[in-house]
Amino acid sequence: MEIAENAALVVIDVQRGFEEVEYWGVRNNPEADANIAALIDVWQASGRPVVFTRHDSTTSDSPLRPGHEGNGFKDYVERRRGKGAAGAELLVVKSVNSAFYGTPDLGAWLTAAGIGQLVVAGIQTNMCVETTTRMAGNLGYEVLFPLDATYTFGQEGPWGWELTAGDLARATAVSLHGGGFAKVVTTEEVVKAASV
Template sequence: MEIAENAALVVVDVQKGFEELGYWGPRNNPGADDNIAELIDVWQSTGRPVVFVRHDSVKPESPLRRGQEGNELKEYVARRRGKGAGPELFLTKTVNSAFLGTPDLGAWLKESGIGQIVLAGIQTNMCVETTARMGGNLGYDVVVAYDATYTFDLAGPFGWRRTADEVAQASAVSLHGGGFARVVTTAEVVESASGAGVPVPPGAAG
């Protein structure tokens, strides 16, 4: 795996509201926050572009709605904003995909000549997965750092319920097996990003 010199790290919805487990339920990947922080540090130290995404929920009961403390980025992410040597973008959204936020992520990537994105953040099967799927459809080379994401137990139809691990694994299988993205570990990304990368042009994904 090669991480391009200009690959963008997209940090999805790492917000305080996701700490409210009474609302969300049990989570997985307890080391995800440390891995997210490591990825940001590597990207900023190598001068690569970082995109910070915030979800402004329109649901009145959501901890992520605007005006609530839960809407804010987690402290370790907030303090890293503006600290990198490379370009940075901050965008907000009200839906799952970061490509449907403001300002326009796709336009920014295109203007910057970026063809590869690396995704980390919350939730694995929701906003991370939706952004990965849309990125793949748009022709980007998408990499998901699986252990730099997490999610929560989820109830579905027919009385089905899956644990956070089961939900996240199903998401990873769908993304990777379906060809939307390469799902890898944080360690793999860090190892590749720490070496000399080669820029990946827009539309490089098959």
């Protein structure tokens, strides 16, 4: 695996509101936060660009709504923001699933910087992380998806169908990898390649 010198790490919605278990339910992958932190550390140490996205939910009872404590970044992310190379960090604020439909314009920023490779991590695996990854793949970016640097929650769908967080994460991995949107990898592989 090769990581470009200017590959961007896109950290999706690592916000305190996702800790509100009574709202979201049971999550998977308890190692995700440590893996996300490791990716940020490697990216900042190497001077590569990091994009942080924040979801400003328009749902009135969402833990991610503006003005609610849960809208803020988790502490380990907040401590790392602003620690990278000058001009190598971007904050994108959005209210939909794709980071490409936020403010400022992520696509324009990546184009201006000549960035063609992305590593996408964060919360939730099958929602904003997957949607951003699919769109990036459609737009022609080379995308690496460290599955173990994401997590999600179980959900109920139509006809009473229920999938656990693990089921949804596996479905995302199969869809993204099998569909050619991204290469699904591990955090360890990405960190090793980015540290060379």
